[in-house]
Amino acid sequence: MKIKYLIKSLIYPGIVAAVFGFLSISFSTLLFSNPEDGGVINFLANHVITGEIESQGTPFADAAGPVCNVFGYSVVTGLAITLIFGFGWVVISHFLNVDGPGKSKIYSIYWIINSAAFAGLLIILSLFVFFGGTTFLGSQFITGGGATKLTIGLLVFYVLMYYLIVLLGTARHNRSSVLLAFKLPGNL
């Protein structure tokens, strides 16, 4: 019976994942293709890539390519993290027993932990790839301000995707544990 409800509750989160996933994959594909111009390149040039490349005479393309790769990597990894944590919670929520009085409040702690772990992992990812790490060649070309902007962008996008997935996918009897989700319009 639980499996039936579970499969049923995966439909709406699946639609959310498909929409956000499509945007995410398209964007990362664009980044991995090393574009030479366009809005993304303009954004990177104006807000992300350090001006030091100019004083060191480094051609912009030498920096833009690696930065696009780093950015693309973080977009793909962020998507994977969001899917794992979002659908992970959706599945787990169906197996939580909240029949006892006050138990839903206890289970809200699990949701908070899951959400915090998700956000924390995204932040660690950003720290790892944007803020001066040496694993990726492109990291060295990103300024502190640029790294902050990319991090905020990733967080906004994937936190929204995660929240929609858990909002629409959490088992009905457990919705009270998902903030603001006890009653949804349209009897969803």
Add this chain to the structure above:
Amino acid sequence: MGTIRTILSFLFLIIFISPSLAKKCNPPSFAKVSTINNKNKVSDSKKNVFVFFDGSQSMDGYVKNQPGEKNIFIDLVDDLTQIAEIAGPTKYHRFGKRITPIDENQVVQVTKPTFYNCQAGASDCALDNQETRLDLVFKAAQAGKDSTVIIVTDLFVSSKHLVGSRRATLVRPLKDILQNGKSIGLLGVMSSFKGTIYDIPKKDGTEATYSGAKRRPFYVLIIGNDKEILDIKNKITEQTLVDYDKKNYKFSIITSNLISENLNSQKFFNNNTFSILQNTDLKVSNDINLPTYNFSISRKKKRLKFDVPLSKFLIKDSNGISEYKIVENIWSTNDCSKSWSKFKEIQYSDVSASDENLSVRLFGTKNLDKLFYGRQYFAQVSVIANKIGNNNESVFSEWDVEEQAIEDFKNTEPVDFKTLNLKKILRVLNSVAEEEFKPTLIAALNLQFDLEK
């Protein structure tokens, strides 16, 4: 499916392949620094030597014995004539208001008081031996381009001779002397003195005399090539001053050619010059001794450093260098098939000097960790002596007295008398040397390296 495979391939490349350039690219094209020493070569043939003795009346105090004090002047003049004659055919002169030649046989008279006494009509003599026309001697030295000039004097020059047109007449021949690659050695020796010092300027504009001094410095100026100057100075110190207390004599060379030999000519650079570089491939161009170091280095190493003793390239006892400069050009590339990109702002290396050593820190101002790793760099670095120093002013300051202070100094009845305007004279000499000085290469080297994380 194809897109996913492309993405996965990219991911694999990003994660597992660390960027590095395995081979060294062809260096960028740039103007090579000339490492050839432009210094005038010393000819082995013997040169004419001209010796000038100051005949002013104040000088006679050096040749009279002062009980209890060592008379070094007489010994030095005796030895100096020998040293000069070994150096080459020697001609002797006496100077005061004008220059007059001295017969070889009469040179011994220099050590006798009669040499400084009036021999002709009193009025003419007074004018002749109370003036020290150094400018005339410098002019003579300037005319004898391929000769060595030695001047023995008390260097007592009043301020009026160091300003305006009199200064110009002093400076003009000095400029020519230094322009011709010659230098001026100044050996000051404190000697016994028993006589009268004339023309001591007073504050009211009149002049006074002083006879109470028992010791007073005299000076031997040697004009010639650095090597000749040092040879003569060394012979004087080895023969005459060997047992003389070192605090009683001082020496300095005023020259516009401070660099004896640049480090490239000395083949200073080798595989051990930079201690942090292991397995360096060092190539030195045969024609100009320009080293190019090829290596890979982690940006964590931050900088490359080498120290070199000043004595290795700087003329000993010279005025020293007050300002060093690094001239550098840096290029980088991440692909040998592409052209090198030249840095726009260059302030990566620095140089500093202590009393003993010169320290050159390549990437000392902006460290290697400020450069982008995963690229190959080519750096062309030259260390330049940019400005001449004025060490001799402090060396001789102990024996200097200024015109405003000499009356008060005289009133203290000093036993050791000082030299009027000595520092001013040195400043004149230094300013000429500074004008003629051209920034000179100390060392030039190239670095070609892969910068790793």
